[in-house]
Amino acid sequence: MRRTNWLAALLIAPLMLLILGSFLLPVGFALFTAVADREVAATLPRTRAALAAWDGVGLPPEPAFAAMAQELGQALEDRRIGDMAQRLNFERTGMRGLLLRTARAAGRLEAPYAASMVALDARWGEGDTWLLVQRAGGPVTPLYLLRAMDLQRAPGGGVQAVAAEEALYRQLFWRTLGISLAVTALCVLLAYPVAYTIAKLSAPWSAVALMLVLIPFWSSVLVRSTAWFVLLQREGPVNQAMMALGLIDAPVQVVGTRIAVVVALVHVLLPFAVLPMHSVMKRLDGIYLRAAASLGANGVQRFLRVYLPMSMPGVLAGAAMVFLLAVGMYTAPALVGGDRDQMVAWFIAYFMNREVNWGMAAALSAYLLAMTGAAIGLARVLTGGVATIGGRA
């Protein structure tokens, strides 16, 4: 018994290591990045130490000013000032300018620094500026998680909403949720009859039909989304066909709209709904329908009271699959959607590639993860804890 346990552990060890290395560690790291606050502590260690004892009332003592002036100058010389300036600037616009200006002037500043720095820029005479630096000392900060929900720390402590014109992310999450739910609903509605028909087909034809469903997998999401871009553009075949049929007089702008995003996503994700449904329906024994008929149920009753509930695990697995994939979709909305149709994944990429703001990218990822987790939890509750992806038929 013990030996087999050891053997089993040994056999699954590579897989566990792979999961640990490629999944748990990166996810854990990403989640930590969402709250990590390292830049100020790394670049201004002495300033941070001098501010540690400050009670936050009025202005900090002279040693803090002195340390700030020297460390800023040194950081500029060593070209280490960028990350820290960006970090503080993200929390309050204008901080980058203040820091760079002070760093460049560091050589000319002299004691008492409290006076000379304020003379250089009046903002050094404001308690808020110093509070900002003090709070950014790390090691952790709620800044990114708050901002990803359009919140910020209030000057007097506590949490408040950001200015209305800066608010963005809550709407972004609602939009992502809305698009994903619409795509999920459409996929389920379109996939159910397809899966049902394939399950009813006899041997060679069901295999052929299943292959047709899988054909889209032969090309990448990028290719398929680009194809939709071509199809839906103003001079594209969809517009031309509708005009030829007299349905519309002038070409309709579809690319760059929410509809284009939903269409492209439904197309990309449809097979993920068909496959789990089909696998459940295929195993759904015809004997239950015969039993229902022998008990007096007509065709409609047989479908609604026996077939539909018995195929529900497949429907839920397919829906969960589509939803989880839709929530994280990047390529298709980026290609066929407009600025107002982008989903969370696009902003994550934006913060990583353009802004190099890892904290914000990680915070958005964390909420996305929470959203998918909540979706799985909901699916479990709905099925009474029976089915999730690959759940029991």
Next chain:
Amino acid sequence: MSAPIVRFRGVSKSYDGRTPVVAGLDLDIARGEFLTLLGPSGSGKTTTLMMLAGFEDPSSGSIELEGKRIDTVPPHKRGIGVVFQNYALFPHMTVARNLAFPLSVRGTSRAEITTRIAKALEMVRLSGFGDRRPQQLSGGQQQRVALARALIFSPSLVLMDEPLGALDKQLREELQLEIRRIHATLGVTIVYVTHDQSEALTMSDRIAVFEGGRIQQLGSADAIYERPANAFVAGFIGENNRMEAVVADSTTLRLSDGTMLATAPHGFSAGERVIACIRPEKVHLAEAGQRAPVTEVVYLGDHCRLRLSYAGLPDFFAKRPSLDGVALPQVGEAVFLAIPPTAVMVFRATPHRE
């Protein structure tokens, strides 16, 4: 006998259009009887049952239920209860909802459904199990629920396709009694399929022995056992020593090795090739008679089985009841056989087919 509840008239069925699975079936089922379809695997029993239930269409012939042809009546309008071999209880419903199903699709009132469920559960001794799911029941309990579900809407005809096939011997015997009891109390007509002959013999009013899509014999258990209509039935029901023979004269057969066997082969003429069948329990051991060496002795408590070599057959069986103070024959010894002429059943050599 009043008008039959079911009447098969010349019913044939072929799945591929060439090989008949059921061929020219004529069968009247009497109201209230327990009829068993018994036969080897592939003999067409399930197909016959499914044509009656409406899940298969006959290729030709007609089926009447209560005097009316039902060829065009879909299964759900036939009002026939069916018990399937693998229960077919709906896994997504509780026991009570399973039982309610045939009633609610008929629009029965809630109050009526509740009382009927209670009665049905009581009938199959499962009161208090209504809230369980089928998966939470044992095989025997599931089959009881399936039984109750097929009976709860008071059909006058219930079909059962090997309902006890998946159960172990003890449970099977228990449920056999239960089905008999229910049959007796409710007075329903039951058509029962099995390939277990002892089940058929103990439960049925009449047995239809199927082979090759045809009924080889239809009759009561004792008629089928004591007076098989042909060599197939003789061999299929109970044990038999089967020997090829030629009719010597009106009182004797000559077996292939020349041994002469006394019997009265009615309706055969001298020189005709026939099959002679002798049941092991009808072979008596005597002080003198035809000599047969013993090749195997199997002690079975109330009797022992002897394997003998007799008349050129290496496997001729005889049963000897256990008797006080009489020693068992030993392997290598020879015994003497006394075969009463009435114990020899004579059949045409080619299987009898209408």
